Structures are given as C-alpha cells and as structure tokens.
Amino acid sequence: MHVAAQKAAKSFLFLTKRNLTDFSKLGMETDLEISGRFTKKEHIKRPDEIKNLFKNGKHVSVSGAKLFYLLNDKKINRIAFTLSRGYGHAFQRNASKRFSREIFRSFKTYLNTGYDLLLLVYPGNDSFSTRYVQFRSLCEKAGLLK
Secondary structure, eight states: OOHHHHHHHHHHHHHHHTTOOOGGGGTOOOOOOOOOOOOGGGBOOOHHHHHHHHHHOEEEEETTEEEEEEEOSSSSOEEEEEEOTTOOOHHHHHHHHHHHHHHHHHHGGGBOSSEEEEEEEOSSSOOHHHHHHHHHHHHHHHTOBO
C-alpha cells in the first residue's frame, strides 16, 4: 500500500475511534460515509438459516465470489460470510472476512432492506479493493441497490 494511503487510513481509524466523524469541523473533506456498526442483529449465525440460504436462495456470481439472497420478514438486511474449502491459512481467512464485513458495513445504507444475504468467497486475488468491486457488482446483478 502506498505510504500516503497508509497514513490516511491510520488517521481515519484514529478519528472514528474517538467519534470525531464530523470531518468538516476538522477542515477535512471526504466522500466516505460513516454508516454505523455491523451489529449482532445483522449477523446470520445459525446453521439452519445458512443452509436455507444455500438451498432456497437466489444467487448471482462474479469472478471470485457468489452472493446468495432471500427475502426475510425483517426490516433489516442480515448477512453471513463464508469461504470455500481450502481457502488458505487462518490469517488469510480472517482478513478476507474482515474485508467483507467492512464492505457490507459501508454498503448497507445503499441496499434495499428485508434480505438475508450470504457472501461466498473463493481463493484468489484477495484485497479490499477487489472485494469492493465484487460486492458492488453482485448487488447490482441481484438488484439490491437502491
């Protein structure tokens, strides 16, 4: 990562951890929107719900990822992140899930609500920018963007 990008990321994390998210007061202009936390209500954890998504959910795919989606009876979107078998070492799996969670967190204000989602990621070129492009194209294909 470029040195300037690293410094910007560190300062962004520093400010958000201290609830200084009104960047205009600090003399900073940004196009990033703080969309809140990734709450426990938004997680899909139960194995029967994940199996239901695999079995009954519609799916769209792009190179390196597949998105399963199904309407739910709730007013929020819920999501689970899964990786294909043989996805590398634990630190690679953890990093991949962190990328996915952060991207969902930043996208959730732009998504139609009332869906259960499951993002299946395959091994390959795994970075924040590629995951961002993958998730955006998957949501566009599925018609989930507002």
